[in-house]
Amino acid sequence: MIDLHCHILPGEDDGSDSPDTSCRMAAQAARSGVRRIVATPHRGTRPDRERGRAAHLRRALGRMQAELDRWNIPIELLPGSEVLLSGPDGTLPDREELLTLNDTDFLLVEFYFDAPASDMDRRLSLVEQAGLTPVIAHPERYYCVQENPAIAGAWAERGYYLQLNKDSLLGSLGEAAYLTAALLLRRKLAAVIASDAHHWRRRTADLRPLLEELDRRFPGADPDLLLRVNPGRILRGLPPEFD
Numbered sequence: 163m164i165d166l167h168c169h170i171l172p173g174e175d176d177g178s179d180s181p182d183t184s185c186r187m188a189a190q191a192a193r194s195g196v197r198r199i200v201a202t203p204h205r206g207t208r209p210d211r212e213r214g215r216a217a218h219l220r221r222a223l224g225r226m227q228a229e230l231d232r233w234n235i236p237i238e239l240l241p242g243s244e245v246l247l248s249g250p251d252g253t254l255p256d257r258e259e260l261l262t263l264n265d266t267d268f269l270l271v272e273f274y275f276d277a278p279a280s281d282m283d284r285r286l287s288l289v290e291q292a293g294l295t296p297v298i299a300h301p302e303r304y305y306c307v308q309e310n311p312a313i314a315g316a317w318a319e320r321g322y323y324l325q326l327n328k329d330s331l332l333g334s335l336g337e338a339a340y341l342t343a344a345l346l347l348r349r350k351l352a353a354v355i356a357s358d359a360h361h362w363r364r365r366t367a368d369l370r371p372l373l374e375e376l377d378r379r380f381p382g383a384d385p386d387l388l389l390r391v392n393p394g395r396i397l398r399g400l401p402p403e404f405d
């Protein structure tokens with residue numbers, strides 16, 4: 163499997179706090195059947211804060227890969243980021259400053275949970291104008307989508323892709339996130355499920371509980387499509403498929 167959204171780079175955001183934590187996260191992922199993880203540290207859109215950070219993150223990725231190799235943890239790390247589009251500065255950094263998913267035209271994006279839908283739409287259009295396709299991280303966590311899931315349906319119709327969080331489907335991110343994720347999954351609007359892991363104790367990169375939950379409660383969902391085929395297509399720059 164491929165994990166398209168994971169805060170595994172140590173010390174870069176509120177995810178992993180050390181190389182040791184990152185190794186434990188990767189080992190858990192590997193034991194659950196993951197072979198590739200996209201490192202997606204949080205980023206913003208303020209040019210003064212983001213300048214030079216892409217190169218820094220690529221170096222950090224190389225160092226972490228060497229550490230995984232040293233411990234024989236069979237995980238390949240790939241470059242990426244999770245860009246918070248909300249905030250006062252509503253412009254995207256230049257392309258060379260962005261870290262798209264494995265350097266494709268797909269950009270993983272997120273918003274404040276209480277962002278208004280109209281504001282999200284406007285900022286998603288900016289991504290499109292930059293020639294990129296948004297992969298929207300955890301749509302089920304945004305209050306406007308929880309209130310009106312048709313908002314996420316409209317995003318899917320516009321050609322944006324929806325990434326559900328493992329922990330939403332496991333119920334550990336609250337009832338509203340669970341119900342919304344379940345609805346998006348059952349309506350086959352989700353392209354990908356990913357861990358959005360931050361640690362090895364909670365919000366982990368272990369996909370086994372998710373596979374069990376999908377088997378038990380979502381027999382209509384195709385784990386192979388959501389956890390291997392579609393993230394793999396995105397990493398090759400190809401659009402996800404829907405069954």
Ligand SMILES: [Fe+2]
Nearest residue numbers: 167244299358
């Ligand atoms: Fe995230």
